[in-house]
Amino acid sequence: MKKHLLVLSLAAAVAFGSVSVQAKTFTWTASTDALSMDPYSTNNSFTNSFMNNVYEGLVRFNEKMEIEPALAESWQTTSPTVWRFKLRRNVKFHNGEAMTADDVVFSWQRVQSPGSISKLNLGDVKDVRKVDAFTVDVETKAPFPLLANELLNLTIMSKAWCEANNAKEASDLKEKKENHANRNTNGTGPFMLKSREIDVKTVMVANPTWWDKPKHNLTEVNFTPIKSDATRTSSLLSGALDATVNVPLQDVQRINSSGAFSVVQGPELRTIFLGMDQFRDELLYSDVKGKNPFKDLRIRKALYQAIDVEGIKRSVMRGVSWPAGMTVAPALNGAPLGQNTRLLPFNPDASKKLLAEAGYPDGFTVGLQCPNDRYVYDEQICLAIISMLGRVGIKITPQIEPVAKWNIRLNAQDVSLYMIGHAGLPMADAYAVLFDTAATRSKTQGGLNSGGYSNPAFDAMLPKIASELDPAKRKALIGEAVAIERADIAYIPLHQQPITWASKKGVELRQAPDNQLRLWLVTAP
Amino acid sequence: MGELKLPMLRFLSTRLWNGALVMLGVSFISFLLFNFIGDPVNNLLGETATGAQKDAMRAALGLDQPLLFRFYSYISLALQGEFGISYRNLEPVGRLLMSRVPATLELSLCAAVLALGVGIPMGVYAGIKRNSWLAQSMQVVSLIGVSIPSFLTGIILILIFSVELNWLPAYGRGEVVKFSNWSTGLLTITGLKSLVMPSITLALFQLTLFMRLVRSEMMEVLRTDYIKFARARGIRDRSIYFHHALKNTLIPVITVAGLQLGALIAFSIITETVFQWPGLGLLIIQAITFADIPVIAAYLILIALLFVTINAVVDMLYFWVDPRVRLG
Numbered sequence: 001m002k003k004h005l006l007v008l009s010l011a012a013a014v015a016f017g018s019v020s021v022q023a024k025t026f027t028w029t030a031s032t033d034a035l036s037m038d039p040y041s042t043n044n045s046f047t048n049s050f051m052n053n054v055y056e057g058l059v060r061f062n063e064k065m066e067i068e069p070a071l072a073e074s075w076q077t078t079s080p081t082v083w084r085f086k087l088r089r090n091v092k093f094h095n096g097e098a099m100t101a102d103d104v105v106f107s108w109q110r111v112q113s114p115g116s117i118s119k120l121n122l123g124d125v126k127d128v129r130k131v132d133a134f135t136v137d138v139e140t141k142a143p144f145p146l147l148a149n150e151l152l153n154l155t156i157m158s159k160a161w162c163e164a165n166n167a168k169e170a171s172d173l174k175e176k177k178e179n180h181a182n183r184n185t186n187g188t189g190p191f192m193l194k195s196r197e198i199d200v201k202t203v204m205v206a207n208p209t210w211w212d213k214p215k216h217n218l219t220e221v222n223f224t225p226i227k228s229d230a231t232r233t234s235s236l237l238s239g240a241l242d243a244t245v246n247v248p249l250q251d252v253q254r255i256n257s258s259g260a261f262s263v264v265q266g267p268e269l270r271t272i273f274l275g276m277d278q279f280r281d282e283l284l285y286s287d288v289k290g291k292n293p294f295k296d297l298r299i300r301k302a303l304y305q306a307i308d309v310e311g312i313k314r315s316v317m318r319g320v321s322w323p324a325g326m327t328v329a330p331a332l333n334g335a336p337l338g339q340n341t342r343l344l345p346f347n348p349d350a351s352k353k354l355l356a357e358a359g360y361p362d363g364f365t366v367g368l369q370c371p372n373d374r375y376v377y378d379e380q381i382c383l384a385i386i387s388m389l390g391r392v393g394i395k396i397t398p399q400i401e402p403v404a405k406w407n408i409r410l411n412a413q414d415v416s417l418y419m420i421g422h423a424g425l426p427m428a429d430a431y432a433v434l435f436d437t438a439a440t441r442s443k444t445q446g447g448l449n450s451g452g453y454s455n456p457a458f459d460a461m462l463p464k465i466a467s468e469l470d471p472a473k474r475k476a477l478i479g480e481a482v483a484i485e486r487a488d489i490a491y492i493p494l495h496q497q498p499i500t501w502a503s504k505k506g507v508e509l510r511q512a513p514d515n516q517l518r519l520w521l522v523t524a525p
Numbered sequence: 526m527g528e529l530k531l532p533m534l535r536f537l538s539t540r541l542w543n544g545a546l547v548m549l550g551v552s553f554i555s556f557l558l559f560n561f562i563g564d565p566v567n568n569l570l571g572e573t574a575t576g577a578q579k580d581a582m583r584a585a586l587g588l589d590q591p592l593l594f595r596f597y598s599y600i601s602l603a604l605q606g607e608f609g610i611s612y613r614n615l616e617p618v619g620r621l622l623m624s625r626v627p628a629t630l631e632l633s634l635c636a637a638v639l640a641l642g643v644g645i646p647m648g649v650y651a652g653i654k655r656n657s658w659l660a661q662s663m664q665v666v667s668l669i670g671v672s673i674p675s676f677l678t679g680i681i682l683i684l685i686f687s688v689e690l691n692w693l694p695a696y697g698r699g700e701v702v703k704f705s706n707w708s709t710g711l712l713t714i715t716g717l718k719s720l721v722m723p724s725i726t727l728a729l730f731q732l733t734l735f736m737r738l739v740r741s742e743m744m745e746v747l748r749t750d751y752i753k754f755a756r757a758r759g760i761r762d763r764s765i766y767f768h769h770a771l772k773n774t775l776i777p778v779i780t781v782a783g784l785q786l787g788a789l790i791a792f793s794i795i796t797e798t799v800f801q802w803p804g805l806g807l808l809i810i811q812a813i814t815f816a817d818i819p820v821i822a823a824y825l826i827l828i829a830l831l832f833v834t835i836n837a838v839v840d841m842l843y844f845w846v847d848p849r850v851r852l853g
Binding site: 045173178228447 | 569576
């Protein structure tokens with residue numbers, strides 16, 4: 001009897017075992033390559049999302065953008081500025097060595113090295129200290145409620161491996177020296193780097209000793225960047241690829257009607273809005289001399305009411321955009337959902353009346369600065385806006401430029417009316433949007449506030465939000481701050497733009513609003 | 526050949542000196558242009574970084590220093606073979622460029638062979654049998670070939686042979702065989718398949734150009750006195766066309782071919798972008814978009830070197846082909 005049971009269970013094991021050991025190669029593409037395999041040497045969102053499949057941090061986002069434990073099992077605050085993280089015990093690096101607190105402390109030191117760019121995103125952390133082999137203390141400079149989100153930027157590298165390979169410091173652009181970690185990896189993540197050829201192919205294989213239970217069924221992952229939009233779509237349709245994460249909107253219908261492929265679309269965390277020069281005394285690129293019309297709230301209201309975001313959604317975005325009432329996307333942590341409605345209705349007549357009231361019955365001329373390769377359909381949106389504003393008498397001189405040039409304008413505040421966007425990443429929190437776009441611009445804040453919007457009442461809210469530990473109170477404070485800048489029409493919000501991915505039918509990509517492909521959640525048929 | 530040794534040496538040394546001047550001039554002009562291509566700092570740090578962080582990065586990269594100083598330090602390092610590392614992917618620039626050269630050279634040579642190997646015979650035929658229907662239709666096709674932009678040709682080929690028929694891959698080089706510093710796709714099936722469409726796309730314009738050039742040159746030469754006398758003497762047609770006439774039509778063709786080969790290599794940008802061909806063209810496009818200054822500077826110097834070398838080689842070929850040319 002026992003012998004029969006044994007044979008039966010062996011047979012069952014063989015049957016189930018053979019079903020799960022099917023090699024599954026997944027080939028995917030995007031428009032750019034990951035910039036570097038060294039997780040600390042760039043601050044590029046695509047590279048970060050790519051490397052999150054190889055390196056992990058103490059915490060991670062799931063596809064619903066919720067923080068969940070990763071290399072840390074649990075954490076709690078032991079004082080307003082000190083958080084104690086208990087590390088997971090059975091974690092191994094890809095080369096077989098165990099991960100301990102020494103690696104976490106080493107990673108913190110490495111991220112502070114001169115060449116590291118990731119340290120920009122860890123500005124609130126003061127120190128990381130070892131308590132014992134599987135416990136670390138993270139100290140913040142001031143009470144900081146979002147430490148877990150910020151620690152997403154600290155992926156853990158192996159101390160022994162970095163020291164053995166002369167990679168104790170991050171690749172440094174200033175020293176003009178490259179680094180072993182630029183092309184080789186040793187992480188803890190669900191996939192291991194097998195080979196890397198820049199702009200050609202990057203191959204990863206599944207990590208058999210990963211600490212988490214894989215929800216994916218992939219054994220090998222091939223990534224090839226394809227820069228040309230048309231080639232990328234054609235390659236997908238020819239069957240050479242399983243998935244693509246950059247689909248131009250005009251190809252959506254073609255892919256959907258092909259029968260063998262499907263498109264996945266959803267709102268991105270990135271909100272697109274129009275900024276206005278609100279600090280100069282005389283507006284640039286304009287025929288108005290001696291004054292700046294955008295300093296007058298009535299003019300900003302007039303512009304707001306002249307722009308039809310539903311019309312843009314319908315005719316420019318092919319029906320796929322999410323009209324916004326504020327610069328903060330509703331999916332961001334702390335976003336005041338009640339304020340995501342249009343402040344003023346679309347009404348060109350009311351707009352003309354406001355302009356006349358403010359002293360411009362015949363409108364005026366002004367330049368509109370737009371990028372043409374940064375946001376989804378950015379140039380087309382600007383062209384639509386030009387005609388909408390033209391209807392109420394505001395004649396626009398288009399200044400549409402590639403990103404490299406438009407960036408210079410933003411940095412130098414060489415703007416009059418301009419298009420800009422912000423995704424609240426990498427922390428996926430509303431505070432980042434407010435701090436970067438609406439705080440009074442200085443060397444240490446308002447990095448994206450090229451129009452120079454400034455309201456002391458708004459500025460006063462920011463430190464309160466930064467240090468408020470209670471989530472409900474924090475959300476209320478964020479709501480107050482958003483209300484101030486929304487009433488001021490600091491920006492004219494347009495919409496959240498779509499993320500458009502496509503894949504062979506049956507492939508589950510688990511798209512999240514931060515536009516990251518989490519390979520450990522992907523299943524292929 | 527012996528009596529040409531001294532003039533040859535003089536020729537080469539003049540060329541070397543001119544070439545060095547050209548390269549210095551090109552690098553200086555490109556440094557002047559860098560003020561206008563954009564700021565890499567936002568691409569490196571993210572556009573949301575604070576003003577202080579951006580200033581620090583600019584200072585670290587040396588972008589805030591005066592132009593002449595930057596040019597001087599760049600040239601002095603370049604002469605030692607140090608071209609810095611790419612802002613985009615942190616790879617040493619020299620190694621990065623050298624790793625892309627095989628892909629571009631292979632594609633350009635295949636396109637050149639195609640353009641010359643098909644274009645010249647077509648041109649000869651169209652020149653000799655001017656009024657045949659085949660020659661007339663070649664004229665029409667060549668007009669189309671000259672007018673269609675290369676990215677359109679590429680996309681059309683991809684749609685037909687990749688999406689519809691699934692015969693050829695739409696992107697990449699396929700499997701390449703690597704040995705020492707070189708990599709070639711000519712030794713594998715997927716490599717050869719991947720070469721077909723990009724070569725045709727790149728060659729099409731040159732092919733029609735050579736066809737029309739050879740045709741008009743052929744028609745010109747066939748009207749000359751010495752051809753008439755050869756015919757009167759009774760020399761066979763085939764000998765006239767391919768031994769006497771063709772050699773003389775080749776002078777302008779060699780000049781054009783030399784210039785065009787340089788252009789093929791330098792401007793395979795569009796074809797490489799369409800087919801994601803990992804060569805110099807794709808690299809420079811990505812570098813320009815990113816404002817990756819070290820790569821752009823090194824690329825421009827490399828291309829200048831290439832044009833200087835090709836022109837020198839073309840000039841030397843004149844001796845071999847046309848006995849009437851002297852060094853002067």
